[in-house]
Amino acid sequence: MTVPGAPADFTRRAVDLPEFMDDPACDLATLRRTYRQFGRLNALIAGWRRVYVRDLRPRLLQAPLTLLDIGCGGGDVPRQLARWARRDGLDLTVTAIDADPRAIAFASAQPGPPNVTYRQALSSDLVREGHTFGAVTSNHLxxxxxxxxxxxxxxxxxxxxxxxxxxxxxRSAAAYRLFSLAAHAFPGTFIRADGLRSIRRSFTPAELQAAAPPGWTVRPLFPFRQLLTWEAGRA
Structure with missing residues (x-):
């Protein structure tokens, strides 16, 4: 159990540490400001351009031009992936889902490429309905x-x-310390408080590899990030 005021413990996942954004009763104005700033935050730290060029674009050329983003939040990542694909001449259709209706309401109201659609759903809903996609992504899920x-x-x-x-x-003490300083650039949002909690809730690479089924691979992504990947035919 997490003790309030105690030093952060990085020896294990703090799975009992809730994030403010996940509270249905959290302040809606602050939540919307947080969604609005996710695009800037992810552009700085998430490295999706490298992931798109190295992992997604080459495979989309050989697969159905459809992509599913799970847990899309404010929708900035699927919108950016759609923009890059259109710039490359790919007629990519993007479906972005989230279980939180507040996220879908915000994302749906944002301007963006017409080839992105949003839906409140779980991955299991899409499996049950028989959907398949050329690629599946998630960010901070x-x-x-x-x-x-x-x-x-x-x-x-x-x-x-x-x-x-x-x-x-x-999850690492170094990532926690650096983010604690950098996240002051996002006042009036949940980004700093929830980002620090997210780091404490996160996996180490060894933990994530141990938790994944056979055929899944964990790869590092600088800085303080990791990718969990799977590809049909290579499992």
């Missing part, structure tokens, strides 16, 4: 999940996508 939820998500993804890329944080 894995650390929110329990062991059972992670297992279910990865099982769903093996049904849903030909290539799957989950990008998330790595």
């Amino acid at each position: 894995l650390h929110h999940l329990t062991a059972a939820e992670l297992s279910g998500l990865l099982r769903d993804c093996e049904h849903l996508g030909r290539v799957v890329v989950h990008s998330d944080l790595v």
Whole structure:
């Protein structure tokens, strides 16, 4: 159990440490400001341009031009992936889902490429409906999940996508200290408080590899990030 005021413990995942954004009763104005700043934050730290060029674009050229983003939040990542694909002449159709209706309401109201659609849903809903996609992605989703939820998500993804890329944080004291300083650039949002909690909830690479089924691979992504990937035919 996490003790208020105690020094951060990085020896294990702080799965009992809730994030403010996940509270249905959190301040809606602050939540919307947080969603609005995610684009700037992810552009700085998430490295999706490298992931798109190295992991997604080459495989989308050989697969159906469809992409599913799970746990899309404010929708900045799927919108950016859609823009890059259009710039490359790819007629990519992007579906972005989130279980939180507040996220879908915000994302749906944002200007962006017409080839992105949003839906309140779980990955299991899409499996049940028989959907498949050329690629499946997520950003900062894995650390929110329990062991059972992670297992279910990865099982769903093996049904849903030909290539799957989950990008998330790595739990470390260095990442925690640096983010604690850098996140002061996002006042009036949940980014600093929840970002620090997210780091404490995150996996180490060894933990994530141990939690993943056979066929899944953990790769480092600088700085303090990791990718959990899977590809049909290579499992």
